[in-house]
Amino acid sequence: MNLPTPPLPTPDDVIAAARLLAGVAHRTPILRSTTIDRLFGARLYFKCENLQRTGSFKFRGAYCALAQFDEAQRERGVLAAAGDNHAQAVALAAREHDIPALLVMPQDTAVTTLEAARGYGAQVVTYDRASEDPERLVQRLAADRGMRVIPAADHLQMIAGHGTATLELLQEVPRLDYLFVPVGSGALLAGSLLAVRAARSACELFGVEPEAGEHARQSLQAGRIITVGQPRTIADAAQARALAPLAFEVIRAAAAPRMLGASDPQLLDALRFFAQRMKLLVEPTGALAFAGAREGGIDLHGKRVGIIVSGGNADLPRYARFISD
Ligand SMILES: *Cc1c(COP(=O)(O)O)cnc(C)c1O
Numbered sequence: 001m002n003l004p005t006p007p008l009p010t011p012d013d014v015i016a017a018a019r020l021l022a023g024v025a026h027r028t029p030i031l032r033s034t035t036i037d038r039l040f041g042a043r044l045y046f047k048c049e050n051l052q053r054t055g056s057f058k059f060r061g062a063y064c065a066l067a068q069f070d071e072a073q074r075e076r077g078v079l080a081a082a083g084d085n086h087a088q089a090v091a092l093a094a095r096e097h098d099i100p101a102l103l104v105m106p107q108d109t110a111v112t113t114l115e116a117a118r119g120y121g122a123q124v125v126t127y128d129r130a131s132e133d134p135e136r137l138v139q140r141l142a143a144d145r146g147m148r149v150i151p152a153a154d155h156l157q158m159i160a161g162h163g164t165a166t167l168e169l170l171q172e173v174p175r176l177d178y179l180f181v182p183v184g185s186g187a188l189l190a191g192s193l194l195a196v197r198a199a200r201s202a203c204e205l206f207g208v209e210p211e212a213g214e215h216a217r218q219s220l221q222a223g224r225i226i227t228v229g230q231p232r233t234i235a236d237a238a239q240a241r242a243l244a245p246l247a248f249e250v251i252r253a254a255a256a257p258r259m260l261g262a263s264d265p266q267l268l269d270a271l272r273f274f275a276q277r278m279k280l281l282v283e284p285t286g287a288l289a290f291a292g293a294r295e296g297g298i299d300l301h302g303k304r305v306g307i308i309v310s311g312g313n314a315d316l317p318r319y320a321r322f323i324s325d
Pocket of ligand 1: 056057058085086153182183184185186187188189237238240283285286310311312
């Protein structure tokens with residue numbers, strides 16, 4: 001049986017998402033530094049989603065996804081699993097929409113993340129990574145409570161909402177030549193590609209994924225989704241094993257952007273660079289795009305280069321070790 005293919009998000013969806021997010025999501029700052037520009041012989045524009053509400057761009061898509069709920073769904077609530085940043089984003093978005101939220105998170109989730117989610121009014125159910133399958137738990141809870149599950153990436157509104165970060169950047173820096181975007185499940189990259197079209201920009205995109213996995217590069221080469229073993233990397237918000245199907249379709253349709261890999265040592269260097277040169281607290285995954293721009297072998301000379309700094313939710317003791325090593 002062929003399942004009906006879901007509609008692909010379009011550039012207009014990104015524009016609609018931007019309208020929805022006006023006054024709700026922060027229009028995050030775009031930072032520059034003359035020292036850094038001199039170092040690179042290029043003009044670098046850092047779009048600081050580490051300063052977004054909940055500390056990552058994920059709030060953008062989550063808010064847009066919840067805006068689609070009808071009255072009955074709003075009453076029953078939203079359920080989300082997966083990464084810390086997605087969970088926090090759904091928790092805050094649910095509070096903003098006045099929708100009850102239930103989050104399924106691993107027992108070993110950082111206390112600060114659990115506290116943040118509860119602080120936004122979400123209920124949290126924890127599970128044991130070693131013995132429990134979160135997917136099953138989520139399906140059971142969703143069935144029991146009639147709650148709607150919001151995936152972190154395989155969702156039209158997630159892709160459209162995430163694309164608004166790039167749309168803002170292109171509106172403020174009209175003639176950008178290159179844009180570097182981190183890649184896990186590919187929703188942010190897919191949204192960014194749509195934003196480039198929405199802004200009628202000629203900007204060239206580069207996706208940067210952890211070198212330990214590189215499933216996106218392999219998938220684009222193969223023309224189908226390739227699943228890898230869980231990548232071992234400090235970029236924990238990009239540890240996806242494969243692209244989300246909807247994101248893959250968008251990326252493939254967009255004359256596939258070039259893919260780069262970044263190693264953990266390159267991410268550590270980038271974290272130190274952010275801390276020292278820009279006074280920015282960035283989580284390892286948030287440094288992927290910059291690491292790719294800096295060490296991916298692309299000639300940046302004379303170019304206007306955008307970098308998506310995607311998140312800043314670092315566990316502090318761990319972060320302190322990272323920047324002091
Ligand atoms: C989720 C996330 C990513 C990767 O985004 P995808 O849409 O999964 O590719 C990158 N950086 C941060 C900080 C994230 O939270």
